[in-house]
Amino acid sequence: MHGWPFLCLLGGIVLLGTSVQRLAGIGFGLLAAPGLMLLMGPVQGVALVNCAGIVISAVGLASTWRQVRLRTMVPLVAAAAATVPLGAWIALRLPEPVLLTGLGSLITVAVILVLRGVRMTALRGTGGAVAAGAASGFMNSSAGVGGPALSVYAVNEGWTARDFVPNAQFYGLLVNLLSVGAKGLPHLARPAWLLIAATMAVGMVLGGFLAARTPERGTRRVILGLALAGGVTTAAKGLWLLL
Incomplete structure (x- = not known):
C-alpha cells in the first residue's frame, strides 16, 4: 500500500491538473502527465492521466454536447483510433528510462508547437484532421498529451475558443476511452x-471559481510554461537514468 507522501503528491498533482483544466479548457495532461510519470512510472502515470481525462471530458461535455461538430470529429477520432494501439504497444514495451526520455521530449515539443501557434496548410481540411488525429492518438496513449496536436489543428482551421472547448471534450472522451481500453x-x-x-471534485470547483477572475491569455501562458518545465524535467530524468 502506498504511504502518505505518495498520496499527498498524487492528490496535489491531480488537484493542480484538474483546476487548470477547468480554468483554461486544456492542461490536465500537459501539467499532470510529467508529475504522474515521475511519481508512478511512465506506464501507470499515463494510464491515470487517461482515466482522469475521461471524467473531465464527460463532465464538461454534459453542458456543451450540442456544440460538437460531429462531421469534423469523425476523421479526427478515426485516425486517433488507428494509432492509439501503437502508442500503447510502445509504452508497454520500452524500458522506463527510454520512455521517460521519449515522453518528456514529446511533451516538450508539443508545448513549443502550441506556444508558437504553428500554421501549416497541410493541417487544414480532412487531410489535416487525419494527420492531427493520428499524432494525437499516438501521443495520448503513450504520453497522456493528445491535446496539443488537436490544438495545432484547431489553430490552422481558425477555431475560436468557443468552437474548441466542446469539440476537444468530445474528442478527449472518446480517445481516452480508447487509450484505457x-x-x-x-x-x-x-x-x-x-x-x-x-x-478532482475540489479541482473542478476551484478551477471554476478562478476562471471567472483570471485573464485567459495570462493563464494559458503560465500553464504552458509549467508544462514545458515538466516535459524538460521528465526528459532530463530519463537521460540521467540512461547515462
Whole structure:
C-alpha cells in the first residue's frame, strides 16, 4: 500500500491538473502527465492521466454536447483510433528510462508547437484532421498529451475558443476511452482512488471559481510554461537514468 507522501503528491498533482483544466479548457495532461510519470512510472502515470481525462471530458461535455461538430470529429477520432494501439504497444514495451526520455521530449515539443501557434496548410481540411488525429492518438496513449496536436489543428482551421472547448471534450472522451481500453486501468489501492475522486471534485470547483477572475491569455501562458518545465524535467530524468 502506498504511504502518505505518495498520496499527498498524487492528490496535489491531480488537484493542480484538474483546476487548470477547468480554468483554461486544456492542461490536465500537459501539467499532470510529467508529475504522474515521475511519481508512478511512465506506464501507470499515463494510464491515470487517461482515466482522469475521461471524467473531465464527460463532465464538461454534459453542458456543451450540442456544440460538437460531429462531421469534423469523425476523421479526427478515426485516425486517433488507428494509432492509439501503437502508442500503447510502445509504452508497454520500452524500458522506463527510454520512455521517460521519449515522453518528456514529446511533451516538450508539443508545448513549443502550441506556444508558437504553428500554421501549416497541410493541417487544414480532412487531410489535416487525419494527420492531427493520428499524432494525437499516438501521443495520448503513450504520453497522456493528445491535446496539443488537436490544438495545432484547431489553430490552422481558425477555431475560436468557443468552437474548441466542446469539440476537444468530445474528442478527449472518446480517445481516452480508447487509450484505457488499450492499456487497462492503473494499479492503485482504494484510498488512492478515493483521493483522486475527491481532489478532482475540489479541482473542478476551484478551477471554476478562478476562471471567472483570471485573464485567459495570462493563464494559458503560465500553464504552458509549467508544462514545458515538466516535459524538460521528465526528459532530463530519463537521460540521467540512461547515462
